[in-house]
Each structure stands twice: as C-alpha cells, then as structure tokens.
Amino acid sequence: MRVSELQPEQWVDLLGGPGACLRMGPFVYRMRTTLPELARPLQTLYHYYHLQPDDGFIDFEVAIQPRNRWEKLRGRHVSFIIDGRPVFTPFARQLAIPMFEWAVNWCVFTRPHQYLVLHSAVLEHDNKAIILPGRPGAGKSTLCAGLSLRNWRLLSDEVCVIRPGDPALIPVPRPVGLKEKSIEVIKAFEPSVTMGPATPGTRKGTVAHIQVDQQAIDKADQKPMPAMIVFPTYKADSPLTLTPLSKAQTFLRIAGDAFNFSILGDAGFETLSQLVERCDCYTLTYSDMQGAIDHLTALIKEKQV
C-alpha cells in the first residue's frame, strides 16, 4: 500500500501512533510525529512510497515531537529523537519540515558504515548513473531537480551509496531539497512539479522539497552502474562549459566531501578508486538548465559502461 492510498486521518493516526514504516532504498525508517501540521506535507512528499509491514527490521526510528511536557506546553520548540535518543538541540516548531528531512538524511550520513557514503546527487538514464557532487550553493540540487523532471531517474539528491566490492550504485530516493531562488527556478522550469511547503527562516534561507516521483520509488531496487561524475556550478549568464577533470583530482574532491571515507579506510580508498576509474569526470558550468540537461543526456547516451 502506498502512502497516497491512506485517508488523511489514517495517515495522522499512523504517524502519531505506531509510526509509518517506509523503505528508502536499503533502509527502512519508522517515522513518528505528534505534530498534526506535519502530516499533510509528509503525505505529499512521500506520496508514492510503499508502507512496509511493521514486523521486520527497522534501520532508523525517527520521531519529531516535543521532548517533554514543558516543551509541549510552550509549543515553540520540538526535538528530534532518533533510535530513542534526542539528537540536536531543540529547534523552532515552524522549521519542523526541513529539519525532519535533514534529520532523515542525517541518519544515512552518519550511520551505515557498511557502505561508502558520498555527498552527491545521483541520477540514472539508460541504466547509467551520473554522480553530481557539489558544495552547498553550487547548483547541485537545482540541476538534480531539473534532470529528475526530464525523465532522469532520481537515486538521491544527497548521497551516493556504494557497497564495497559492488560497483553498482544503491538508490536512496528522498525528496529533493531546494532553497531560495532555486524554488522559483524549478517551478518555472516545470510548472507541474509537486512541492511541499516553502519554509522561511532556516539556516539556508527559505527551503522547499520536491515530491519523490513514482519512477524513483518503483525502480528503487534497480542499481545502475556509474558512468559519469560531474561537478556542477550554476553561474548566471555563463555559457555551458564542460571541462574534463583528472581522475586524481576527482577522487580528492569527492573524498574530501564524503561522509565516511576515512572511517572505511582501505575499503573506502579501494571503492572510491574503482568508482572514479569507471567514470568520465568533468566540471560543468551552466546558466541554462535545459541546455545543461540536453548536453548531459547526449553525453550519457554515448557512454559505454
């Protein structure tokens, strides 16, 4: 059963009661919240996700709620509780949606060290994957959103997950987070896009998330082979420029921004080496998103893996 098949009140009861068990790639989350204002946005963002039976192994128990009666009475702040323990300082209740999304990502950033977890968006076309690493503000998520709205399959907006010894990339589909001007850029680029609410006042400014589409959920078991690594940078009024990047420099840039490269040690080095070896590596500067998407689509069609 998909989340969309539940009546709104059933969804509220599930979140506020036993929790909603959702699979996100190899991970199963149990999501709970007693905040009624979160139910509708979460049902929008997780519209196509399948509810998992609550009888198996749960990787991450996540809850967002007042931590105690005092917090509940004041009503200003809420807390994140992961696997039964509060994490992070309590935060303003009106930031609950972006904080929730961030905290769900945080679980994958920090815990599953059986995988190499890199900081990048990943999408697939013709069963070949493009990896888009990028520092915050570079334009990674905007380009990721644009590609996912032009028939590329979203594997993840934030993490490239690889099991050492297996070169295929593991999808962890999650709502794509957009901030500030990117929100309007994407709405103009694809007016039919479905987004959650825009939340002002976060550390990144106004933030909104895109609903994960059905393709990303239904093909989440299909693991594409890596084909290209592209470091995108949005630069207003710039022509599209795709510049080859050496494999060594690519390696260093990705490793420097990876979540658990140093924790994995030799296995991390070996896994990342093999990933870079398989891929064509570039930097991309763009201002016209459709032009960038057309160029990347043509490039990946030619690439043999």
Add this chain to the structure above:
Amino acid sequence: MTDGGGFPCAWRLSPDANLQWRHWDDDETLIYHPPSGDTHCLNPLASATLSRITPAGVATGDLITAVLKELDLEATDQWQDEVRLCLELFYDLGMIEPADACQ
C-alpha cells in the same frame, strides 16, 4: 650514518606504511596511507621517488640517480635537492624512515 651533510644515506618504507597506489593516465598519482587515513596526490617526481623506496631500503644516492634518470632530468643540485625534499616530506608524513644502517 649520513651522507656527511646530515642527510640519511639510505631510506626504507615504514613497516606500517601499507601504502595503496592508484595511477591513472594523468601526471598524478594517488597514494593512501592507512595509518593516517590520508590520501595524497603526488607529482611525477614525488611518485618516482616514493615508488623506488623498498621495505629493505635503498641508498639515497642511488635513489636520486635513478629518479632523475627515469624522469629524464639533469642531475643538477636543484633537482637533487628536490628529491631530498620529497624524502623529507615522506618522512614527516610517516611513510618512510632512515634505513637501520643510517640511524
């Protein structure tokens, strides 16, 4: 034992270095040093220098001669100093150490 100027006359790999190497079709080589968890990008001179150092040890003079020959560089004082500089750097990083006879 030193070469008279205080510089060790032979070098060997540190016993726990366990370096992992990757070389692609560029003038860049990556090495991973497990004890520190650091990855380093080496230029051709540094790569040629480190790759010639064995667990058993190699004489500094022979090493410099071989490296400069491999890279088709003249054996000037400047290039010899560059190789010595690489050796000091690798020592500081814990990858190599003076061979027993030179300590």
